[in-house]
Amino acid sequence: MMPHLPTRVAGLAIVVTALFACESDPVDQGSAGPAAEPRAGQAVVASGAEAIQALVDAQLAAWSAKDPDAFAATYAVDARFFGPIGDVYDGREGIRAAHDFLFSGPFAPSSETQVITQIGFLTGAIAVAHLDAALTGYGGLPPGLSPTEPGVLRTTKTWVVVKRAGSWQILRQHMAPVAPDL
Numbered sequence: 001m002m003p004h005l006p007t008r009v010a011g012l013a014i015v016v017t018a019l020f021a022c023e024s025d026p027v028d029q030g031s032a033g034p035a036a037e038p039r040a041g042q043a044v045v046a047s048g049a050e051a052i053q054a055l056v057d058a059q060l061a062a063w064s065a066k067d068p069d070a071f072a073a074t075y076a077v078d079a080r081f082f083g084p085i086g087d088v089y090d091g092r093e094g095i096r097a098a099h100d101f102l103f104s105g106p107f108a109p110s111s112e113t114q115v116i117t118q119i120g121f122l123t124g125a126i127a128v129a130h131l132d133a134a135l136t137g138y139g140g141l142p143p144g145l146s147p148t149e150p151g152v153l154r155t156t157k158t159w160v161v162v163k164r165a166g167s168w169q170i171l172r173q174h175m176a177p178v179a180p181d182l
Contacts (some may be wrong), residue, residue, distance in 0.1 A: 049119055052129050052161055056114050063112045066103035072096035076162065076169040084155050084175040085144040109137040115155070125163040133157055133175075146180055154178035164167035 040082045055074045062070035072095045075081070081089040081098070118130040135153040148154040160172040 015018075033162055040108060045119075048121055048124070048127055048163070049159075050170065051163070052119055052127060052159075053116060055159075055161065055168060056116060056131070060112065060114060063103075063110075066108060068096045068103055070099040071099050071103075075173075076164065076171045079170055080172050082172075082174045084177045085142055098163055106140040106142070107135070107138050111136050127161045129159040129161055131157040131159065145177060148178045148180050 006023045008058060009128075058074050059071055062068075062074070072092045075092050075095050077092050079092055079095060081088070081095045083098075087098075090100050102155050112133060114131045114133045116129055118129050119127055120129075133155045135155070136151055138153065141147065145153065155175045155177050158172075158174045159170050161168055162171045163169075
């Protein structure tokens with residue numbers, strides 16, 4: 001019996017969904033020659049990594065401003081957002097509405113940090129990014145969510161990011177709370 005089968009199946013579903021949602025061609029892995037191929041691939045990865053960091057920066061600025069429209073703008077129109085307690089929001093509008101509530105309610109006084117810990121490019125237009133996040137200064141947490149340490153809620157995030165019409169957007173986000181030390 002495979003202990004992580006549900007995780008593997010969920011991960012495969014994310015990748016397959018992202019592949020079908022992609023509107024751009026994958027990175028050319030053709031035989032352009034040994035010297036040309038690494039440079040082309042490195043350029044795609046570097047520009048993609050910069051674009052993903054720009055999404056993080058835009059989210060942090062939107063969080064600081066408590067601007068749900070700017071926050072939601074980092075997501076694809078057909079995005080799906082899985083929150084840390086199993087809540088699911090479909091589409092940019094669903095994500096915007098959820099953050100409108102959070103920014104004007106329990107997370108109004110909060111601050112968030114996000115740090116990219118890893119980026120893997122599946123193609124030149126699809127990447128999976130892992131982030132560590134910390135929420136502080138919140139007015140309260142939803143039922144079922146406990147602080148990781150006093151005053152700090154830490155989560156891990158997995159983003160499936162796609163490049164569509166020249167713009168990188170978050171297609172899927174999965175969050176998991178980091179359990180408190182016992």
